[in-house]
Structures are given as C-alpha cells and as structure tokens.
Amino acid sequence: MxxxxxxxxxxxxxxxxxxxxxxxxxxxxxxxxxxxxxxxxxxxxxxxxxxxxxxxxxxxxxxxxxxxxxxxxxxxxxxxxxxxxxxxxxxxxxxxxxxxxxxxxxxxxxxxxxxxxxxxxxxxxxxxxxxxxxxxxxxxxxxxxxxxxxxxxxxxxVVYRSGAKPNDLLVVTGDLGAAYMGLQILEREKEVFKANPNAQPDLDPYTYLIERQLKPEARKDIPPLLEELEVKPTSMIDISDGLSSEIIHLCKNSQVGANLFEEKIPLDPAVISVCEEFDLDSTTIALSGGEDYELLFSISQDDYDKIKANPNLSIIGHITEEKEGMHLITRASQKLPLIAKGWNSMEGKE
Amino acid sequence: MxxxxxxxxxxxxxxxxxxxxxxxxxxxxxxxxxxxxxxxxxxxxxxxxxxxxxxxxxxxxxxxxxxxxxxxxxxxxxxxxxxxxxxxxxxxxxxxxxxxxxxxxxxxxxxxxxxxxxxxxxxxxxxxxxxxxxxxxxxxxxxxxxxxxxxxxxxxxVVYRSGAKPNDLLVVTGDLGAAYMGLQILEREKEVFKANPNAQPDLDPYTYLIERQLKPEARKDIPPLLEELEVKPTSMIDISDGLSSEIIHLCKNSQVGANLFEEKIPLDPAVISVCEEFDLDSTTIALSGGEDYELLFSISQDDYDKIKANPNLSIIGHITEEKEGMHLITRASQKLPLIAKGWNSMEGKE
CATH class of the missing domain: 3.30.1330.10 (PurM-like, N-terminal domain)
Incomplete structure (x- = not known):
C-alpha cells in the first residue's frame, strides 16, 4: 500500500x-x-x-x-x-x-x-x-x-422508513450477498499467501465479489429510476447490515409485518457457486451478510405493473399486518421467523 | 469527576x-x-x-x-x-x-x-x-x-469573511483574553493543590475568568442585535484562536489591511489585574490567548452611529488598503506588524 x-x-x-x-x-x-x-x-x-x-x-x-x-x-x-x-x-x-x-x-x-x-x-x-x-x-x-x-x-x-402498509410489495435493488462472499475470498487468499508467498492466485472468477467488497457502490440511479417509473415507494432503507435486519427495521418503523420468499431473493451466480465452494447457505449470506448497499423498499400493489419488468428490481415478498410478524417462506414452504443476525453486528461493526 | x-x-x-x-x-x-x-x-x-x-x-x-x-x-x-x-x-x-x-x-x-x-x-x-x-x-x-x-x-x-472594504470600522463583541487567563488560574491552582492537598483556594476573584475558560458561550445574541440595529457587517469571523490571527484571516480573505488600536481592545478588569499578578502583558493575551468565542466584524463607517453606544460592541480599529498591511498601533503610537501567534496553535489546538 x-x-x-x-x-x-x-x-x-x-x-x-x-x-x-x-x-x-x-x-x-x-x-x-x-x-x-x-x-x-x-x-x-x-x-x-x-x-x-x-x-x-x-x-x-x-x-x-x-x-x-x-x-x-x-x-x-x-x-x-x-x-x-x-x-x-x-x-x-x-x-x-x-x-x-x-x-x-x-x-x-x-x-x-x-x-x-x-x-x-x-x-x-x-x-x-x-x-x-x-x-x-x-x-x-x-x-x-x-x-x-x-x-x-x-x-x-421524501420516503421514510415508516410508510409501509399491509399488502404492499417488498422490493430490493440489485443482488445480495456478494460483498460478504468477496470478503471470504480475500481472507482465504490471505491464508494461502501466508502459507506460500509464491502462490499466484487466480482471482478472475471472483472479480465481481471482490469488487463488491472493496468498492461497493451506492444506488444513485434508483431515485431517478423511480421518478421515471412514476413510483413513489411507501417506505425505504439501504441495506448496510443484511436483508433481514433491514426488513425488521422497516417493519418496526412502519408497524407492519412481512413475508419474504426465499426463492425470490436475487443472487448473482458467482455468489451461488462460491457459497457452494465454501459450503455456506446462500440464503443465510443474503439475509445476514451485509455491506451490499442495495436499497430495500415497499410499494403499493397498484404500482406492480410499473416495476415488474425492470432488471434492477426484484419483488421479494409483501407486507402484512403487524400481528402476523416477520417471516421467511422457504423454498420448501416452511415459515421461519426473521431474525436480525448480521455477521457485521456480531463483529461489532455497523 | x-x-x-x-x-x-x-x-x-x-x-x-x-x-x-x-x-x-x-x-x-x-x-x-x-x-x-x-x-x-x-x-x-x-x-x-x-x-x-x-x-x-x-x-x-x-x-x-x-x-x-x-x-x-x-x-x-x-x-x-x-x-x-x-x-x-x-x-x-x-x-x-x-x-x-x-x-x-x-x-x-x-x-x-x-x-x-x-x-x-x-x-x-x-x-x-x-x-x-x-x-x-x-x-x-x-x-x-x-x-x-x-x-x-x-x-x-449572510456575512462572509471576504467583504471588508478600506475605511470600514473593525468591531469586536464582549471582551478578550479572559478564557486564556482562566486557564492560567486553573493551572496554578493545580500546582498549589499538588504541593498541599489541604490548601483551600479562594477562587472567588477569578470566577469570571474560570467560567470563560470552562464554559465559554457563543454569541447567539449578536445576529439578532445586528438585525435590530439595522447593521449588516461587511465581513465577520468568530474569535477562536486569538484576535490577531482572526484579523489576519479577515484581511486575507477580503484582500485588505487593518489598523488595530491597542487602547481600544476591550479587557475585563479581572483580566488586567490577573495579567499583573502573572506578570503578563494583557494586550498580548488578548491578541493571542484565544478561545474567547467573541465575534470580530467590519462595518461601513455609515453605520457608526447605529453601534457607537452599544455596550456589547467595541470599535477597535479600521480597515485599510491591502498594501498598507496589518498593524497594531500601540498606546505609545508605535506601529507594529500583526503576527498570528496563537497560544493555542502553539499547543497544537485549533
């Protein structure tokens, strides 16, 4: 350096x-x-x-x-x-x-x-x-x-964290988990380098993940995109900790519940393959990895047609009444309560 | 504590x-x-x-x-x-x-x-x-x-540092040097206490100075006072380092010079007597002591009548052409160049 x-x-x-x-x-x-x-x-x-x-x-x-x-x-x-x-x-x-x-x-x-x-x-x-x-x-x-x-x-x-309403759709930008897996790659390579300083690592397959870790980008493009699509989210937050902890923030501030569908969580193919390599569950990484700096927001169902075809946006669930709580619906149709367990917060980071 | x-x-x-x-x-x-x-x-x-x-x-x-x-x-x-x-x-x-x-x-x-x-x-x-x-x-x-x-x-x-014009009057709020002398008192008492922990210091005569050191106040009252007096300063800065370094800032930003009159610098009687006690020159303390958080500003001569009787404001000099430089005119009518020599900046503070 x-x-x-x-x-x-x-x-x-x-x-x-x-x-x-x-x-x-x-x-x-x-x-x-x-x-x-x-x-x-x-x-x-x-x-x-x-x-x-x-x-x-x-x-x-x-x-x-x-x-x-x-x-x-x-x-x-x-x-x-x-x-x-x-x-x-x-x-x-x-x-x-x-x-x-x-x-x-x-x-x-x-x-x-x-x-x-x-x-x-x-x-x-x-x-x-x-x-x-x-x-x-x-x-x-x-x-x-x-x-x-x-x-x-x-x-x-201006969109606050507090405006989500039951039946709103839950939307996320980009894909999740890549920044955390980039860190895993960097830490593994550091160990390899320690053991053998002459090793020439081939990091090409991991470029996207490492870049997401070292140079994450904020979604400057999303507010103008939403304006262009004529969609005003009912609530919004950025994903700095991990999807589940941010969903919990939105729901608590809006006094609502939510159902998140595992199969809808956007993952880059590189995240999936590297999760296999590391024997980690990619859903857990997306939920708790953090540092993705994507945006999570809710929109009225009336706006569904305006966003459904946009490659930047994924509908990952919907808002419910507060009393129904916050859940992950797994691919096997299990209903698991969402827990805020950021890797980062475990490490004392923000 | x-x-x-x-x-x-x-x-x-x-x-x-x-x-x-x-x-x-x-x-x-x-x-x-x-x-x-x-x-x-x-x-x-x-x-x-x-x-x-x-x-x-x-x-x-x-x-x-x-x-x-x-x-x-x-x-x-x-x-x-x-x-x-x-x-x-x-x-x-x-x-x-x-x-x-x-x-x-x-x-x-x-x-x-x-x-x-x-x-x-x-x-x-x-x-x-x-x-x-x-x-x-x-x-x-x-x-x-x-x-x-x-x-x-x-x-x-809005008043910037850059608007002072030749012939403007230089004005300061409150009085100067007290915060620095308060610190001298505190440091002396600390030494006395170290030598004899049973000593009962009589700090009453120094109340004002110690308060100016421990709990300095920003001049919230000055912008509304100026509005009431219908005076808009041509330039303004707060005195955090010391009068001379702030005059230099104003002059450099406004591309002007200034004459400061020693006899006009406002000093509290407690500053004068404690300076004698410590064998320090009170003008030097006012010029370089710092941390007074008073305001220094320039006004057009046309506004002289509006401020002349105000007990919060002292006219301490006037602005000159840039080529005339920045000077202190002493009580003995000597003309000395102003130097920025804050005690604080010597101690590495702001």
Missing part, C-alpha cells in the same frame, strides 16, 4: 493544520448550483430553494469499522463517502454536499492522507457531491473519518 | 450500539419548525423554505483538543456544541440543527457518555438547536467528538 514510503514521507507537522487542510482540499471546487460557498469560511452556504434538506452522518474508526491491512486508503476514502450518500438515496433524495473530518495519528504521512483524499475526491466526483467543509486534525492513535452528507428532495418525494 | 464510579459503571457493550444510541438520544425531540424529521431514519429531513442553509463541522480529539483532567465531560459536551454554533453565528445566521458523532473507548462507562450527552443536551436547549442525527461507536483509544451544525439565514443577511 505504501510503496516507496521511505522516499515520500512528509510528516503531518511540516504543513501545519491550516496548510494541511488547504493542501488536501485544493481540488474541491464547488460544482452544484446549490453550493453558494464551499470550503474557506466559518461555514459553508447552501441554497436548496424550496426543496427539503436531508442530513446523514457516519463515523468510521480504525480497528472498529475498517482494517487497513485489507483496505487501501483510497478505497477507504471512497467507501466513507459512499456509505453516507447511500443514506441520502435511501430517502429517495439526491445527495448534494458532504463535509469530511479526519483525525490521523502521525504514523500517517501526508502522502497517506493524500491517498485517502484521492478516494474521497473520486467518490465526490462520481456521486456528484461537493465537498463543502471539514476538519483535519491529529489523533493520539489511529485514523478516524467522520462524514456528513446533505441532500435535497421535493417535499412530496 | 467520576464520584461513585465503582457503583455506577455500565459497560458500553451491555447496551449494544443501537441500544446506546437510543438511550443517549431519547431526550432529543425536535422543537424547531425547520426540523421535519430528526433522529430515527436513514437521514434527517429539514425544511429551510426559501432561506439559505449554513453548514459547519468540527472534530474534537482527546489529548489534542481537550484534556479530561481539566474538563468535566458535561462541560466538554457543552463546549463541542458551542464551538460549532459559534461558526454559524459568525455567518450572521441562526443555528438550527446539529448532528453529533462520538467514538469512545470502553474505559468510558455508559454513565460517562450520559454526562457528555447531558452537556450536549444543555447546549442544544440553550442555543435552541435540534439534535437531528449522529453516530455513537467504540474506539480503540480515547474519546472523539465530531459535530456538524446547520443554520439558516435570508440570502441577503
């Missing part, structure tokens, strides 16, 4: 705090019409006109949320932005601005922070958000990233 | 992450009309109508920005909010919402975080801001607080 770190190592203190912020943020020129003033004053100034403003914030701590042995700093910066804008998309809104605060111990040279900011800049460009503020400071140990994302939406477009 | 900590020590892991957030944030019910949805969804939803939105963020790291030996957790929580809303007031705006993210190692029991949140809650109430989001997570070491503040203002009321 730090090739040539002997040759390029600028100590943080050489630049000073203001120098460092200037140095790292010089590429962040505001591009959106809603950004009136970005970095460089006591506060940023934004103008959302008559729209509503969305705000979401996340804190990523080294040793708790990420391990730099697995994750290059550039990917980490990218992911820190992605996680936050994903929360804005989960409100059916457009992400518009972010603020980025970083605390880093002096084991990180300036070049390491440049890598991190390169990832932040790449994500900001891709998700079309302006970086409008932040703080860069030293820490006594480790690296910490705090990002706040802002977004905008017409008042009538 | 932690009396009875043997009896009241709930480990963070006993509550779990979601339990902890729920527990700590249950008092944060939105009160402002602009807060449509606070904590509890993927993002908060705000509605600023036709107003502009202000955003400011700050990161406070244990061992870098604060020392828990000096600062009780409740005061720290209070101050973390205050520092951020101060930035919003420095734009001549109203602070409206904050998000709060905390990373704490498990040496902090739940009761310690409750203290911290009690300070946050107190400040939120006093500054009339809603807590609309946040994140509470573990850290591998120490305590870290990241706060983002939002605010609102009519477009035409």
């Amino acid at each position: 730090f090739e040539n770190n002997q040759e390029m190592r600028t100590n943080l203190s050489e630049l000073g705090e203001f120098g460092l912020i200037d140095h790292l943020t010089k590429g962040f020129t505001p591009k959106l019409p809603s950004t009136i003033k970005g970095i460089g004053d006591d506060a940023a100034v934004l103008d959302f006109k008559e729209k509503q403003t969305l705000v979401s914030t996340d804190l990523l701590v080294e040793g708790v949320h990420f391990d730099l042995a697995y994750m290059p700093l550039k990917h980490l910066g990218y992911k820190a932005v992605m996680v936050n804008v994903s929360d804005i998309y989960a409100m059916n809104a457009r992400a518009t601005q972010i603020t980025v605060s970083i605390a880093a111990s002096n084991r990180f040279p300036v070049e390491a922070l440049e890598e991190l900011y390169a990832g932040i800049e790449l994500a900001a460009k891709l998700y079309n958000v302006d970086v409008v503020g932040g703080d860069t400071t030293s820490s006594t140990s480790g690296l910490m990233i705090s990002i706040t994302a802002l977004g905008e939406a017409e008042k009538e477009d | 932690f009396e009875n900590n043997q009896e009241m020590r709930t480990n963070l892991s006993e509550l779990g992450e979601f339990g902890l957030i729920d527990h700590l944030t249950k008092g944060f019910t939105p009160k402002l009309p602009s807060t449509i949805k606070g904590i509890g969804d993927d993002a908060a939803v705000l509605d600023f109508k036709e107003k502009q939105t202000l955003v400011s963020t700050d990161l406070l790291v244990e061992g870098v920005h604060f020392d828990l030996a000096y600062m009780p957790l409740k005061h720290l929580g209070y101050k973390a909010v205050m520092v951020n809303v101060s930035d919003i007031y420095a734009m001549n705006a109203r602070a409206t919402q904050i998000t709060v993210s905390i990373a704490a190692s498990n040496r902090f029991p739940v009761e310690a975080l409750e203290e911290l949140y009690a300070g946050i809650e107190l400040a939120a109430k006093l500054y009339n801001v809603d807590v609309v989001g946040g994140d509470t997570t573990s850290s591998t070491s120490g305590l870290m607080i990241s706060i983002t503040a939002l605010g609102e203002a009519e477009k035409e009321d």
